[in-house]
Each structure stands twice: as C-alpha cells, then as structure tokens.
Amino acid sequence: MAYVRRHGDGDGTPALATLGSGDGALLLLRFSIDLPPEPGIVEAFVLLERAADVDADPGDVILRAARVTQPWDSRSVSWALRPRVELVDGPPTAVRSGTQSLVRLGVLDLARRWLRRGRDEFGIAVQADGPGSAGVTFALAAGGGSVQSDGDVAERGPRLELYVK
Numbered sequence: 001m002a003y004v005r006r007h008g009d010g011d012g013t014p015a016l017a018t019l020g021s022g023d024g025a026l027l028l029l030r031f032s033i034d035l036p037p038e039p040g041i042v043e044a045f046v047l048l049e050r051a052a053d054v055d056a057d058p059g060d061v062i063l064r065a066a067r068v069t070q071p072w073d074s075r076s077v078s079w080a081l082r083p084r085v086e087l088v089d090g091p092p093t094a095v096r097s098g099t100q101s102l103v104r105l106g107v108l109d110l111a112r113r114w115l116r117r118g119r120d121e122f123g124i125a126v127q128a129d130g131p132g133s134a135g136v137t138f139a140l141a142a143g144g145g146s147v148q149s150d151g152d153v154a155e156r157g158p159r160l161e162l163y164v165k
Helices: 108-114
Strands: 002-004 016-019 026-029 041-049 061-068 085-087 093-095 102-106 124-128 136-139 159-164
Touching: 016 124, 041 108, 041 124, 041 136, 061 102, 061 108, 093 102
Parallel strands: none
Antiparallel strands: 002 026, 016 136, 026 124, 041 102, 041 159, 061 085, 061 093, 061 124
C-alpha cells in the first residue's frame, strides 16, 4: 500500500489518506490472493474505512478504481515516481457527507483481469474525480477492528472482498 499526492512529503505510508481534496492523491493497493485456476468471480470490492477522528465535513466525493500498469514499491513511490495508472470501465462510487464509515468500491473488472495473470497487472489505484473541498479521509493503518476503551471500533486498513463461485 502507498499514498501519493502532489506536494506530499513521501515519508512512507501515513496512517490516514485523504482523497478528493484537489491534490491529485492516489491510493495504491496490491493484494496477495491465491485463486484457483478457473474461478468465477461474481463480485469484487475494495473496502475503505473512513477515519472517525477527522473533523472535516467533506461534501460529496466520487471515487474510481484504476489499474496500475507499472511496478512500484511502497518504500520508494512518490508523486514524482508514481506508477502509471489506467482507468477501467467500472462504476464510480459516491461518498456522501455523513454516510456510513465503510465505503465499498467496485473492482470486478480489475479482479477478473487478474485471472489472466497479465504481465502489466500491478495493483489498484483509487482516485477521486475532480477537486473537492476537504476530501474524504480513510484509515490506512490496520487497527484490526479492535474495540477501544470508549467502545468504538478502531479503523482497519483497506481490504479486498471477493465473491467467488
């Protein structure tokens, strides 16, 4: 996982990532999964959890998934050294102010491409359409969903949800 944005410091992956604030931010994700040779992927989602401790009231933000077409390393990726991404046909996901904390971004077309095991499949990029105001902030650090002392559930990092038959 990596998070890059224009004018970012590039000091590793932070605990939080804001998308849709007009700085061109990208969230780069790569998942390690073992699929049988001929699975039928029925649905696929990237799950992103909104950060609970951020005060900004974002407005609406539209998220899209793109395929990463170049190798990248989370330890050295930056805005200047980000991999190429290519938008895919897929449904946009609207994140509305005051909605649930869990955002499900459809990535079915990308997941089906993985089955072909092409040499140019290097993960998923999540980006926001157009400039927003404050953007939407997501948790990147895996808190494991543990219950905190105040009774709230700690945020979890991005994860992949596949439905296979």
